[in-house]
């Protein structure tokens with residue numbers, strides 16, 4: 001059997017702070033296949049971004065990956081030198097961030113910035129790389145790509161800047177694309193266009209995608225499989241249909257209840273009471289128990305393992321058998 005495109009095994013990433021060591025990611029495992037879209041969902045602070053930065057090799061001091069494996073086509077990225085990792089980034093693995101303005105350089109034209117990425121990783125003349133950058137701008141649906149290549153980032157709208165970021169991220173045909181809240185900063189119609197574009201380009205190139213979002217509507221639209229994170233751990237993993245139809249973790253059920261449904265008029269949406277725990281002062285037992293309507297005494301004492309609910313569907317809950325949506 002050939003290795004999965006990406007295998008993350010028991011990843012631990014923590015930050016040293018004045019108050020103590022923050023265990024942001026505490027033993028996360030998942031896989032992404034070629035051409036597959038895996039969504040990682042969870043409230044703010046659940047560890048989604050730190051997981052993706054760990055994969056990119058971009059966790060900076062005071063953060064550190066302290067244990068685990070991140071295998072891309074079988075090769076453990078955590079064993080690569082900084083120099084080797086730079087060859088992977090932007091090339092084999094790319095990332096699209098929420099706010100393109102913070103990733104684009106304001107003093108260079110967008111065409112130059114895409115060309116630079118291409119030339120960093122491919123043996124191409126300046127002319128060839130320039131042509132490729134215009135071709136990429138065209139592919140992401142930017143009208144008048146040759147002209148726009150000469151624009152500076154501030155001359156473009158938010159949606160156009162995000163298209164430029166996608167063009168840049170895909171210019172070297174990465175095998176894995178990490179999209180961290182790629183559309184949160186955009187208005188709803190542009191969001192839909194950008195998501196469609198990412199989906200379409202990944203299908204054409206068989207790119208694996210990790211989509212990080214707290215928007216379950218986006219998950220339903222885009223994902224093949226879903227990982228739900230809570231307090232730095234995976235609490236549920238399932239294919240997108242099972243997750244929506246037969247959620248097994250009370251936290252997932254809470255997230256789904258906060259999703260507006262079509263043809264349903266409600267005064268206000270349900271949200272999960274309470275907040276994500278402070279990782280420095282985690283409650284004993286199951287980290288979700290203080291907010292969980294199913295919690296019993298055992299939940300305050302025993303930390304649950306992931307268990308199989310059905311084939312390909314895992315849940316980290318002691319009371320999984322009693323939980324129903």
Ligand SMILES: Nc1ncnc2c1ncn2[C@@H]1O[C@H](COP(=O)(O)OP(=O)(O)OP(=O)(O)O)[C@@H](O)[C@H]1O
Nearest residue numbers: 015017022024043044045046047048049050051279
């Ligand atoms: N530089 C840092 N120093 C200390 N703690 C950090 C740092 N970066 C992240 N953390 C902590 O790691 C935890 C996980 O953060 P992360 O950004 O991965 O969450 P997230 O699920 O992506 O949230 P969001 O949706 O808000 O981006 C948080 O408790 C956060 O406070």
